[in-house]
Amino acid sequence: MKRTSIISLVVLLLIFIFLILRQEYHDISSPPSPDGCVVCHEPETELSPSHLLAVLGCSSCHLGNPFARAKDRAHMGIVKNPGDLHFSRLTCGRNGCHPDLPQRVEKSIMATNRGILKAMQTLWPHDTSESVHDVHELIEKPIGQSVALDHFRKMCGGCHLWRPRYPKLGEIGRRGGGCTDCHIQELSSHTQDLSKKRFRHPELTTRIPSENCLKCHNRSARIGLSYTGRFESEAYGTPYQKGGPGSRRLSGGRFYLELPSDVHHQKAGMDCIDCHTEKGVMGDGKIYTHQEEQVDITCITCHDPDLQNENPDRELARRLERLNRRQPSFSVLSYVISPNGSPLYHIRPGPGNKMKLYRKRDGKEIVFERLAQPEVHKAPYHKRLSCQACHSAWMPQCYGCHETLFKQASQRGWLTGKKWPGRWVEGRSYLRFRKPTLGVCPDGQIGPFAPGCQVFLETFDEKGDYQPDISLRSLVMASFDPHTTAKNSPDCIGCHLDSKVLGLGEGSLKVTGKGLNFKPVYLSSESGLGIEFPLDAFVSAKGSLLQKPSRPQGRPFNGEELKQITRVGLCIPCHDQYDDPIYSRYEQSLSRFLAGDAPCRKEVP
Amino acid sequence: MNCILHFFYLVLLCLCWTPLSPAHESLPYEIKDFSSCLMCHEGIEKLDANHAFSCDQCHILPENRHKPLANHDLIVRFPAAPSYAKIFCGPCHQNEISRLYNSLHYTLAGIINQTRYLWGAQKEPDSQYSASGYGDLKGLPPDPSVVQTPADLVDDLLRRRCITCHPGKKPPQERGLYRGLGCAACHILYENDGVYRGRDQAMKGRKGYPKVHKFCNPIPVRQCLHCHNGSRVGADYTGLFEHDYHQSYRYPISRGMLPERIYLMDHHRLKPDFHYEKGLLCVDCHEKGDVMGRGEVNRCQQEAVRIRCQHCHEPYNNNIDESGKGQSHPCIEDGLFRSRQGRLHMLPIQDKSVKAHSIPQMKNVHCIGCHSAWSFSDYGPSLLRDDRRDLSQWAPWRLQSNSTINDLFDEQGRFLGPVSGPGPWFLGWRFRRWEFLTLGKDSKGRIVPFRPRYQFLISFIDKNGRVILDSVIPQRGDRSGQGWAYMPFYPHTVQKRGRPCEACHGQPLAAGQGIWKGQGQDLLLTRPSPPVYPSLKLLSESEKTKLLQKTPIYRKWRFRTLWQDFND
Incomplete structure (x- = not known):
């Protein structure tokens, strides 16, 4: 009897120790969640410091029923990707989180594709009875006869924020997903095995890597490629590697060559978000047709900033800076503001005539010059x-x-x-x-x-x-x-x-007093x-x-502008400095020259 | 007895022809006399008055002429081919043939010896090997059995990919490429579609035959283009520039039709040479010596071609240059140029009143340095010999001006089956441009355009899929450096008006510094590598500086030229 009791005691003790250890292990490696979802799904990592699992649980984002134990009940109404614009008003946009953002994003160019749709419906064969304004409208519409919209649906419609995520290989699998299209650090694998209890939850971030932008911005104007010094090549796939076309590939069987990248990338290692503001990218709640209407920065926003202005929206700047977590705190409350009032909280006055930029992704300080050489840059x-x-x-x-x-x-x-x-x-x-x-x-x-x-x-x-x-x-x-x-x-x-x-x-241009003579190649x-x-x-x-x-x-x-521009060409061989006096009174100088009074006329009969 | 023999021959002839050519069953005439070729080839043209021979004089070897002609076996279809020309053409044209056998058209010694040298297969770039083995040079050596370096592959590349346009080699039976062999490659006209259009009833409408059974005189441009297509000089004369190879460049479809392909490729049309626009033929400038050689073995076109712009445009100037001294073109009559087609052309004499022609610093610049509208610049060829049986991965690049590769796939790009033996050589460029131009100095010290000619990366994958060479840069045979080279090029894209001074002055690309300093592995290709022969030079550092700086003298002259234009 005594022996049985001891054995029972030992077993109980072991169970107790196991439970304690298990609890500790659980505490260390997996964030606790107020939701019952963790019984089956234990994320190995946190989403972000602002989205702690212990605070938000799972269902705040993924909906579903956090109290049920049975899979089908627990998964009722569940949303796999809360960032999907179809659900984001209920998830990311819920009260107390980001209530204004989904509505803004839905109206932004990246969600509507209004510019492309308008251009195509204007320029391509199209039946106006089928006309649409934005992608969402087009998704809802039955397929019609419009050649323009047929092309959009099949060849262009792969890049917009309404696109759900699909478990596909390559770039296609990484595109789409509404808020998460931009705001997640991409996983190395395009799909996750959720049949296993422990899994890596994608990490949410406001420090968006440029690779996320490049998933889409690598075609058409190809600005993402150009910025990083890549030129979509004539698809020779050279140099060959390992007995076949080389590895410098882009999606869709395309290849690239390496050219000089943008100086902001080459010298400062800046990402897209170091220039582009949240309003410029996600919209400001207004509906725009073209991207240049929505983008709210220009070069002079940073390079010739007006720092005298009373900085509006200081609170937003503070908040963004805090959220970024890589920025030094404000010592002087002065920062750059975009023409539309967006605070570029990470770009601040530097020593002397210089400016400082703290890269959003790593906080590294970049010192840059303000616009110099007024005789060049302010030449009337x-x-x-x-x-x-x-x-x-x-x-x-x-x-x-x-x-x-x-x-x-x-x-x-x-x-x-x-x-x-x-x-x-x-x-x-x-x-x-x-x-x-x-x-x-x-x-x-x-x-x-x-x-x-x-x-x-x-x-x-x-x-x-x-x-x-x-x-x-x-x-x-x-x-x-x-x-x-x-x-x-x-x-x-x-x-x-x-x-x-x-x-x-390209061709042979001859500028005569009577006009231009051009022979193309x-x-x-x-x-x-x-x-x-x-x-x-x-x-x-x-x-x-x-x-x-x-x-x-x-x-x-x-025609008149061409004539004027090329006529200056006559003077440029000798007068090629911006501060050359002839340009301060060009018309006068030109008439003097044509009348034969200018000193350089000695050179020619 | 004679009748029986005739009958026997007739039956034999019918037996020979019938299965081969069913179309002949319905010939609209009857064979009357089998002993004469003209029984079948009724209406065939006579070559010309000087060659009014009987058929057997050119088409049957002397030792076979007495034999009964039971079928076509004894008939030599290409009597001017290198192996027969001495026999058939030689009795009258001994000199021409012996000169021809040493000419670049026959030896292709330039491309062969330059490539072999750059790939490390011979120590000197000077001419040692020729494509044909006729003449004074050796034929290409056999391929080694084991491949370890590019030098082991170069002869195979030359044989199977490069020298397919040798006059002795039968061309692919494709649009634009049909031609005769040997002397006939030039002197017997083939239409681009290769269809016989003469009056020979037996041959009428048949493909793969000359236009007519006649010597052509003058030789039209399209005849030269049967070989001089692609990025070879001559294609530019007519304004042809190949499309890129990838299937996404098989355009435009126009009115529902793809353009008719020629020379196995699609082409952009750029501004042709001014002389072409005026109706001048290649042979109007290039005389016999330029084309058929002068007897000596040449290393490159530069040495072989002696015609100078000045021979026509400055014909009375006795101080032109070493070879052109006091010379003028033989077609000049009383100050007019009589073309081979008999047309008289006014000769614009180099106009000294044109400011650009009177700049003393420009005296060393070749006319073509300014007067070319565009040039071929094909950067960074990557060559890969793929010996594997399955080559389907190459389908998107199936059109690359090569019939062997083209024939591996159907029109939809489906691979047509396993390959055995040495695989084809696949070619890809880094990029091809017509706008770019780099300058250098030719052997006479004149500033001329240079183009990237040899910037090879060589790969070889064996039949078991082992990568033996993976984009290897070859090394020169004398171990003097990597086997890349720029070579002088004389674009045949002459335009009346010269390029603007800024096309070269102040342009790092023209000076040889490359685009954006040639940074990165792609733009590096725009920085010229030393030419093959020491007599050809890239611009020296001081010449580069001169070209890039805008000196007061430059500014003065530039202003003068612009002012002259302005008042025109």
């Missing part, structure tokens, strides 16, 4: 020039976007995952990394332009017959910041007498394109428009 005759016009080292240029629709075959659409007749095949004429063509941007400033897009649409019906009525050519030049900022800029003549920069295209008609001007010509030598601008307010230089 260049007042229309945008910073990008001179400081963009190169611009990715995709000439000839050949879109062919074969209705004999089928293709899956991005929005619903359904397949229906009509397969798109895409091709190009040629790619270039070159200095940009300049023109007048919608805001009236002179900025860089690149093809965007030069559509050669050809359609074939169910029998394989060519359909001339719904085939078209729509050549558009788009203005955008290529994100290839360089400290150096071209010399004066590099713009004033460069036919490519002026918008005429590329012969489009002979190349079978069915157009009478080169692919790289935005404007003719006489100033007539050859390709449409991407915004109605944009345009190439007109």
Whole structure:
């Protein structure tokens, strides 16, 4: 009897010790949760310091029934990805958390894709009865006959915030998911095995790595690629590696070359979020059609800041700084403010004429110069020039976007995952990394332009017959910041007498007193394109428009502007300094020269 | 007896022809006399008045001429091919043939010896080997059985990928590539579609034959382009620039149709050479000596071609240069140029009143340095010999100006089956441009355009899938450095108006510093590597500085040229 009692006591003691140890182990490795979900699911890591499991539990985000033990009851109404815009008003946006954000994000460009949809419905074959304003509207609509929307659904609709996450390999599996599209640190695996109790919960962050942006921003204007010094190449896949095409790959069987990256990336190691504000990215609650309306920073926001202003929204700045957790605390309450009032809390006055930026991801201090050389940057005759016009080292240029629709075959659409007749095949004429063509941007400033897009649409019906009525050519030049900022800029003549920069295209330019004489290198008609001007010509030598601008307010230089710009070219060989006196009274100097009074006329008869 | 023999031959002839060519069953005429070729080839053209021979003089070897002609076995289809030319053409054209056998067109010694040297297979770049083995040079040696370095692969590459356009080698039967062999490669015209269009009833409409059975005179440009396509000089003369290889560049579809492919590729059309626009042929400038050689063995085109712009455009200047001294083009008559097609052209004499022509510092610049509209710049070729049986991974790159690779796939890109033996050589570029131009100095010290010619990365994967060479840079045979080289190039894209001064002055690319200092593994390719021969030079540091700086003299002249334009 006594022996049995001892054995029982020992067993009880062992059980007790086991329970204590287990509890301790549990405490160390797994965050406690007020929810019963942890009976089956024990995340190995916290989401973020602001989303502690012990505080929020699981159901605050994932909904479901935290009190039930049976799987089907516990999972009732559960949301796998709380950031999904379809649920985010109930999850991330619930009262007491981020109530205003889902509504703002839903109206933002990255969720609506309004710009792309508007452009396509305007420029491509489209039945206006099917018109939509944004992606969400399109998702709800049945598939119609519009060729424009068919193309959007199948070829463009893979990048928008309404897109749910799918357990797919590669970039496709990492795209989408509403708030989580940007705000999670991507896991190495695209899928998780939730049949196992312990798992790695994705980490939430406001210190968004640029890789998250690059999941989408690597096509079309390719700004994400350009910023990091990658140029989508002509897909040779060279140098070959291990007996096949090399590893410098992009999604969709594309490859890249390495070019100089943006100086902000190259020298300062800055991420996208070091410039782009939360309002600029997630919207400010207003509906915009184009990204440039939503983006709320410019170069001078940081490089020529107005620090005298009373800083509004100091509380927001403080909060953002606290949330970032990498920033030194404010010693002086002075920071940069975007034109729309967003606090760039991490960019502050530095010593002397300098500024300081604390990188959002690691808090590293970057000291940079404010805008110097007023004779250059404030020259009255260049007042229309945008910073990008001179400081963009190169611009990715995709000439000839050949879109062919074969209705004999089928293709899956991005929005619903359904397949229906009509397969798109895409091709190009040629790619270039070159200095940009300049023109007048919608805001009236002179900025860089690149093809965007030069559509050669050809359609074939169910029998394989060519359909001339719904085939078209729509050549558009788009203005955008290529994100290839360089400290150096071209010399004066590099713009004033460069036919490519002026918008005429590559070729031989002769500037005479009577006008411009230009002979292009590329012969489009002979190349079978069915157009009478080169692919790289935005404007003719006489100033007539050859390709449409991407915004109605944009345009190439007109005939008079071309004449004026090139005429300066005559003086530039000798007078190539900004502070040259002839430019302070240029018209006078020019008339004097033409009248034969200027000293340099001695050089010529 | 004779009748029986005739009947016997007739039956034999019918038996020979019938199964081969069912179309002949319905020939609209009857074979009357089998002893004469003209029985079948009725209406065939005579070559020309100087070659009004009987058929057997050119098409049957002398030792076979007395034999009965029972079938076509004894007939030599290509009598001008290198192995027969001495026999058939030689009796009259002994000199031409012996010169031709040493000419670059026959030896291809430039590309062969330069490549072998750069790949480490020979110590000197000077001509030792030729494509044909005729003439004074040796034929290519056999391939080694074990591959360890690029040098072990270079002859295979040359044989199977590069020298397919040798006049002695039968070309792929593809649009634009049809041509004859040997002398006939140039002198007998083949249309791009290779269809016979003469009056020979037996041959009418058949593919793979000359346009007509006649010597062509003058030789049209398209005849030269049967070989001089791709990025070879001549293609630029007509404004052709190949599309990139990947299948996403198989465009445009226009009015529902893909453009008709020529030379196995799609092409951009760029501004052709001014002379081409005026109707001048290759042979209007390039005479016999330039094309068929002068007897000596040349190392490169530069040495072989002697025509100078000045021969026409400055014909009365006696101080042109060493070879062109006092020379003028033989087609100049009374100050006019009579083309081979008999047209008279006004000769624009180099105009000294053009400011750019009177700049003393420019006297060493070759005309083409300014007057070329564009140039071929193909950066960074990667070559890979893939000996594996399954080559389906290459489907997106199946169109790369090579019939062997093209034939591995169907139009949809499906791989047509396992490959045995040595695999094909796949080629990919880093990037190809027509806008870029780098300068260097030719052997006469003139500033001329240079182009990236040899920037190889070589890979070899054996039949078991082992990667023997993985993007290896070859080393020069004399161990003087890596086997990359820029070479002079004379773009045949002449335009009346010169390039603007800024195309070179102040341009790091033109000076040889590369784009954006040639940073990174891709832009590094825009920094020129030393040419193959020491007589050819990249710009020296002081020349680079001169080109990049805008000196007061430069500024003055630039202003003068612009002012001249302004007043035009």
